[in-house]
Amino acid sequence: MLQIDSLHVSYGAIRAVRSVSLTVEEGEFVVLLGPNGAGKSSTLAAVMGLLKPSSGTVAFLGREITGQQTEAIVRSGLVLTPEGRRILATLTVRENLLLAGAIRPDRKAMHADLERLLERFPVLGRRTGSAAGTLSGGEAQQLAIARSLMARPKLLLLDEPTLGLAPMVVDQIFEIVAELVAEGLTILMVEQNAVRAIEAADRGYVMRSGEIVASGSAADLGGAQGLVTSYLGVNRE
Amino acid sequence: MNEFIQQMVNGLSLGSTYALLALGLAIVFTIFGLVNFAYGELITIGAYTMFACSSLGLPWIVQALAGILAAALASILMELIAFRPVRHADGTTMLITSFGVAIAIQAVLTIVVSARARTVPQPSWTVATLSVGGITLPAYQVVTVLVTAIALLAMVLILKRTNFGLAMRGAAENFQTARLLGVRANRMVASAFLISGLLAGIGAVLILARTGGAVEPTMGLAPVLKAFVAIVIGGIGSLSGAVVGGLVLGVAEVMLRAYLPGQVTGLTDGILFALVVIVIVARPEGVMGLKARLRT
Ligand SMILES: Nc1ncnc2c1ncn2[C@@H]1O[C@H](COP(=O)(O)OP(=O)(O)OP(=O)(O)O)[C@@H](O)[C@H]1O
Ligand SMILES: [Mg+2]
Numbered sequence: 001m002l003q004i005d006s007l008h009v010s011y012g013a014i015r016a017v018r019s020v021s022l023t024v025e026e027g028e029f030v031v032l033l034g035p036n037g038a039g040k041s042s043t044l045a046a047v048m049g050l051l052k053p054s055s056g057t058v059a060f061l062g063r064e065i066t067g068q069q070t071e072a073i074v075r076s077g078l079v080l081t082p083e084g085r086r087i088l089a090t091l092t093v094r095e096n097l098l099l100a101g102a103i104r105p106d107r108k109a110m111h112a113d114l115e116r117l118l119e120r121f122p123v124l125g126r127r128t129g130s131a132a133g134t135l136s137g138g139e140a141q142q143l144a145i146a147r148s149l150m151a152r153p154k155l156l157l158l159d160e161p162t163l164g165l166a167p168m169v170v171d172q173i174f175e176i177v178a179e180l181v182a183e184g185l186t187i188l189m190v191e192q193n194a195v196r197a198i199e200a201a202d203r204g205y206v207m208r209s210g211e212i213v214a215s216g217s218a219a220d221l222g223g224a225q226g227l228v229t230s231y232l233g234v235n236r237e
Numbered sequence: 238m239n240e241f242i243q244q245m246v247n248g249l250s251l252g253s254t255y256a257l258l259a260l261g262l263a264i265v266f267t268i269f270g271l272v273n274f275a276y277g278e279l280i281t282i283g284a285y286t287m288f289a290c291s292s293l294g295l296p297w298i299v300q301a302l303a304g305i306l307a308a309a310l311a312s313i314l315m316e317l318i319a320f321r322p323v324r325h326a327d328g329t330t331m332l333i334t335s336f337g338v339a340i341a342i343q344a345v346l347t348i349v350v351s352a353r354a355r356t357v358p359q360p361s362w363t364v365a366t367l368s369v370g371g372i373t374l375p376a377y378q379v380v381t382v383l384v385t386a387i388a389l390l391a392m393v394l395i396l397k398r399t400n401f402g403l404a405m406r407g408a409a410e411n412f413q414t415a416r417l418l419g420v421r422a423n424r425m426v427a428s429a430f431l432i433s434g435l436l437a438g439i440g441a442v443l444i445l446a447r448t449g450g451a452v453e454p455t456m457g458l459a460p461v462l463k464a465f466v467a468i469v470i471g472g473i474g475s476l477s478g479a480v481v482g483g484l485v486l487g488v489a490e491v492m493l494r495a496y497l498p499g500q501v502t503g504l505t506d507g508i509l510f511a512l513v514v515i516v517i518v519a520r521p522e523g524v525m526g527l528k529a530r531l532r533t
Contacts, residue, residue, distance in 0.1 A: 050413065069423075070416040079417075086414045088407050099407045102400045103419035151419060 001026045001155055001186055002047070002078070007056035009042045016042040018210040019056070024155065024188050029181045031197040032190045033227065034207035040190040041083050043207070044157050048080050049073050060155070075103050077154035081161060083190075085144040089133025093124050096132050096143055100150035110150070117146045138169035145176060156180070158189040174200065194227050239372050244495045245488070250378035252487020253385035254443045256480040258460055259467035260392065261436030263479035267409035268429035269324075271331045272465060272473075275315060275338035277457025279434050283308035283441030284452040285346060288357045297360045305438030312434025313427060324426075339457070346454040357450035377446040388439055389480060392432075396476075401428070409476070466513050 002024040009017035017039040024030045032040050045051040047058050049070040057066045060078050074080075088096050097117065101110040118125035121142045127135065132143060141161055148156055158177065162170040170193065178200060181187060191197035198204045198218045206214040206221065214221055221227055258280070265273050286307035290300040319338045323330050365376040396402035408415040408425045416422055444460060445452070464479075467486045471478025486509070493505045501508075 048417065050417075069421075070413075071419050071421050074417060074419040082414070082417060086411065086417070088410050088414060090410050091403070091407060095403055095406075098400075099403050099415070099420070100418045102404065147418065 001028075001061060002188065003057075003059040004043070004047065005057045005059070007043065007046055007058065008054045009039070009046045009051055010054050011042075016210055017046065017053075020207070020210075020212055022205050022212065022215070024186060026186055027184060028203070029177075029187045029189070029201045031194075031201040031204040032188060032207060033194040033197065033204055037209075038207040039210040040207055041159055044080060044159055044188075044190065047073075047157065048078070071103075074151060077152070078157070079148045079151045079153035079155070080157040081144045081148045081159065083159040083163065085137075085140045087132045087135065087140045087143055087147075089131060091132055092129050093132050093135070093143055094128040096147050097124075097150050100147040103151060113150060113152070117149060121146050138165050138172065141165065141169075141173060142176070145173075149180075153185070155186045155188065158187060158191075160190050160192060162191065162193060198227065242372050243374065244491055246374050246378055246382070248488035248491035249484065250381040250487070251447075251491055252484035253382050254440060254447070254483075255460075255463050255467050255487045256483030257385050257388055257436050257443070258440045258464035259471070259479035259483040260389070260476060261433040261440070262461070262464045263468045263471075263474075263476050264409075264429050264436075265433045266468070267474055267476065268405070268412065269316075269320070269426055270328065270412075271320065271335065272468075273315075273320075273433070274332070274335045274461060274465075275319075275342065276335075276433065276437060276464065277459075277461030278339050278342040279308045279312050279315075279437035279457070280441045280444065280460050281342065281346065281452070281454065281457040282311045283438040284357070284445055284456060285350065287441070287445060288350075288355055288452050291357045300357070301442045304441050305435060308438030308441060309431055309434035312430045312437065316427060316430040321426075343454045350454070352454060354451050354453040357445055357452060359446055359450045363446045363449075377443075381443050381446065384439065384443065388436065392476075405429070409474075466510070469513060470516055 002022075004020060004022045007017055007020045008015070020039070020043055022030075022032070032043070034040055042051060046053045046056075047065075049065070049068050049072075053066065057064055059065065060073070060076060063076075065073050065076070065078070088099070091099065094114075097114050101114060104110045118128060123135075123139045124143055124146060127139070132140065135143060145158070145161065161177070162173050165173065174193075174196065177187065177189065181200075189197065189201070194206075198221060201218075203217045204215065204221060205212050206227065214226070258276075261279075262273065262276050265271060265276070283304040287300040287304040290303050291297075295303075315338055319334055320331065323334050362380075363377040367374050367376050367379055394402075396406055404415065404420045404425060405428065407418065408420055412422070412425075415425070440460065444456075463486060464483070467482035468475075468479045469482070470485055471480070471482025489512070490505060490509060493508055494502050497505065497508075
């Protein structure tokens with residue numbers, strides 16, 4: 001479904017992503033792990049057309065999307081829930097959802113989805129008219145996810161959805177992700193809780209200093225111990 | 238008392254013109270991250286279009302509509318030709334581009350028309366007066382306030398009630414996030430310039446009604462400066478702040494002119510700009526209390 005091939009991303013002299021290749025098949029739940037500054041968000045930003053890769057290609061649903069406008073990529077069904085949630089604070093909760101749904105031609109179904117999401121995320125349902133800037137971190141993350149779902153994504157990219165949340169709220173987010181996976185949504189998730197993420201996922205990639213240093217299932221990656229090794233930078237090959 | 242009310246209406250009329258112009262400047266700023274100093278030349282283009290139409294003997298209403306449309310069209314072209322190529326450049330580059338566009342338009346008008354001021358004859362109602370409860374008010378002032386109120390109301394309805402307005406508010410808060418929700422960047426920027434141009438055009442019509450129809454190539458400078466000051470007062474990046482800032486500025490200007498001792502009325506603008514410096518120092522986020530979101 002998603003195919004990233006030898007992707008390079010630079011910020012001036014900083015080469016943040018170096019020759020990253022990864023794939024996500026339809027129905028899969030894949031995680032992208034790695035320490036701070038590994039280049040995970042930069043990879044997602046390049047996929048979404050927010051950054052221009054210096055080389056490499058990205059294909060979605062068999063069609064190359066490298067260099068396309070972000071909004072065109074979103075409209076084709078590839079949706080990012082960005083790092084730091086990026087809620088539109090001056091809009092209400094409902095307006096955040098409506099704006100995300102506005103790209104859909106099926107307005108009736110879109111409004112029905114909106115009501116369903118407000119039931120599914122009761123904290124949002126109770127605060128539809130509040131400015132989204134007044135939500136707590138956990139609530140804002142739920143809004144960020146619900147907002148992405150409003151676009152009816154075929155592939156959802158989640159960038160650190162649990163960042164800065166209290167342990168109980170982290171559990172809640174992991175539950176939501178598990179539900180989405182169970183419903184058949186294809187997900188590529190970046191996550192700091194590496195062990196927990198790889199155990200929930202079908203498989204994962206580990207990135208360090210801009211490169212993919214390991215990949216495979218939880219077992220392939222050697223479980224918790226293996227991940228620690230990858231993270232510390234001892235190459236297993 | 239009557240005189241005070243008359244001055245107040247005069248202030249509100251000038252202030253509402255500033256509010257309209259400031260809104261046009263602020264819309265492009267919030268969406269595009271540029272204080273477009275060539276905005277003044279959109280006013281000039283609107284005014285010169287009216288001049289051209291009046292030379293052709295067309296009725297005033299046609300002149301006014303043509304002026305507004307010309308300003309809107311010029312605004313869209315300005316974005317396409319001058320600003321789109323430097324969209325991803327830094328703020329300074331865009332700012333310098335806007336000065337370049339302003340100078341180019343002034344030069345063209347100077348060469349093609351004349352550096353001297355010309356006059357667009359104004360319809361008789363602009364010099365008529367209305368009597369309301371014993372208070373005599375110039376008609377153009379009342380019309381200015383009404384026209385501005387209608388334009389602002391239309392803006393509020395568009396922004397609050399339509400999907401397009403929702404997208405525009407989202408894009409104003411964070412352009413990149415809006416794109417991640419599927420908002421089409423090019424269309425949004427073009428729309429911001431279109432609205433900006435329409436407001437500049439309406440502003441041109443109102444300015445000519447106020448000044449008796451004087452047009453000259455540099456006539457856009459004073460309004461764009463006032464509009465800029467208004468958005469600074471209101472809090473740069475805030476649309477409602479721009480409107481409030483414009484009203485405050487207009488009322489302050491008229492009141493200072495009316496009630497300052499005769500020897501110092503010439504200093505009105507100086508005093509206003511000094512007040513603005515004080516506002517910037519005391520409340521850098523503007524009177525509406527919104528944080529500046531200057532694009533880097
Ligand atoms: N806008 C930027 N300008 C310059 N360098 C940047 C920029 N954004 C990221 N970088 C650098 O690129 C590298 C990769 O950053 P990136 O944000 O992609 O990492 P990450 O894996 O998502 O990290 P984290 O877990 O902290 O989110 C880092 O060295 C970072 O400092
Ligand atoms: Mg990151």
